[in-house]
Amino acid sequence: MTNNYYMPTKVIMGDDCVVKNCELFKVLGRKALIVTGTQSAKRNGSEKDVKTALESVGIQYQVFDKVMSNPTISCAYEGASLAKENGVDFIIAIGGGSPMDAGKAIALLAAQDIEEESLFLGNYQNKVLPMAFVPTTAGTGSEVTQYSILTNDKAQTKTSIASDLLFPTVTFLDAKYTVHLGVTTTINTAIDALSHAVEGMLSVKASIVSDALAAASIQMIIDCTPKMLLALQAGSEAAFDLEQREQLLQASFMAGMVIAQTGTTVVHAMGYSLTYFKGIDHGRANGLLLGEYLKLVEKAQPDLAAKILKTMSFAKAEQLLELLGKLLGQREEINAEEIKFYSKKAIQTKNIANCIVKPTEDDLRTMFVQSFAK
């Protein structure tokens, strides 16, 4: 397990950490572009805190609050144009994975001219705007990764820009912004983080460090699942207290550190089709597939599966499947043609080579069938 390690983002944690650490923004420049979605950053107080922090240290800002779920390439170009027009020095992204991933692409495109056809090719100049990130969901891990995942209509999927340039300079983790997330969003994002940690342990790039972080992250998420089931029953996010919100935010950040080292596996590759073609939420898409993949691993490499299951205090992949089944509820419909098409797409991705247990196209079809049969 002699894989490399790199994650240079400074992570600041705790209640009111954005305002308390306003001096950190000064290092990044004198004018910022705030990249966010249309609503949630306004509702959960994060945008207000960022503005308070910026104003207290005399930093000017412009707001680009047009980032949609699963942001498109054109959204990134639009934000970059605004950044260039206004001569901003740095980017502040606030929100879930969508504003953060868009923020990274904007930081890159504002610092150098890249044609759309070269955007995913990776040979960038060593130039990017500095970034400060404020995640307001606990799942994506984007706040500590080098990936920006954009909806790519030409390729009919989500495609990653992966570059060390895209690590944010600083990330602020304050669980209070996640307190009012609804039950479904809380569960889906937590499952996304769980999937990152588990997939990290299933990656050929797994290392001693990534495994240690993944194991801790998995334990922390599984530890919150009884409360998730209660919240589902009660139909209210009030089941989660601030301590669990903090635990989920930290677990998600750690799982982000994991995939920054390992990348993701076939689970993400398959899930992208479910999101692109069927509009299934990203975390949910991973959750639908994760247990089935672990079952495949259990057959091919029982020791590897057992190592992961042990972190959940489970003996069999079937137990994870059961838990995910309860958390995910009623499945969507999927037909044979869709399964065939999605499997063909997923088997061609680089994610397959990243798997310790490499599935065949047949395996992918079986996984899709099983995932939606519940």
Added chain:
Amino acid sequence: MTNNYYMPTKVIMGDDCVVKNCELFKVLGRKALIVTGTQSAKRNGSEKDVKTALESVGIQYQVFDKVMSNPTISCAYEGASLAKENGVDFIIAIGGGSPMDAGKAIALLAAQDIEEESLFLGNYQNKVLPMAFVPTTAGTGSEVTQYSILTNDKAQTKTSIASDLLFPTVTFLDAKYTVHLGVTTTINTAIDALSHAVEGMLSVKASIVSDALAAASIQMIIDCTPKMLLALQAGSEAAFDLEQREQLLQASFMAGMVIAQTGTTVVHAMGYSLTYFKGIDHGRANGLLLGEYLKLVEKAQPDLAAKILKTMSFAKAEQLLELLGKLLGQREEINAEEIKFYSKKAIQTKNIANCIVKPTEDDLRTMFVQSFAK
């Protein structure tokens, strides 16, 4: 546990990683100062590999191979003068903690003028030469920390320069340079790493991330202790195979990541006197004190001690004391006056405030007495 996280060093691992990744040196500049000790880097092949890598990418270099054990302030100034005279762009440190700690101070002093009396005050300009590190022992963790620890004759102790400027840019971990380390050095450095990981879990700055890394690191080191006892019996380092060398190097790097977040505790503060006044090796000094401190913690906060002992598969601090007793063998002599003096020094350090369980000066005296009574 909402403590911050930061460790920006890129860590490259594996057999021949220095030569295989020679391109990474090019990013750092065109002329390097190699900082190392007088002998070991020449014997273990690391200096040769670094030179081969530099020559293959056309980087000029100068060698400063005068770093002694527990390097002095004047050694750092001497290296910095050489760096400035030769207009080097970056520093390469090769060796154990001594050349690495000296290398950091040299990188700082070559980039800015700092008077000796201001050296430990911390208000530096934002300037430092980039650094590439090649550790050749498995203990110090300096390759991934922001600390440079120098022998400070005015203060009659070892004193830290602590600054985020001092994180190396890149670190190369190749266990083959550690293969010929003697039994005593192997054990002392491993105990140093163990102490870092344990002290990290005993620090008020412990976080979810540092605890996860510490637990993994402790497990890996304890897992190698049966081989250490065999090596002691056999009087030969041949008892360790490359796999254990790799495991110890990785555990040491992870323990370094831990103290980069947490700092050290009273164990290091007390140990510095043993090294400064009695010439006891740094890792051994920590080992002499670590078990006694954990016993104190066990009384004051049994749950905290149990959490740490669990990573060792131990139930009682006494078991760690026994193991360390076997590894450390015959103790040095220490008299009552020395104990009084060292305790007074240690209780005044910042390390005390960094302990979750804060010892009194009396506690320190008792720890010294017990440590040397074996």
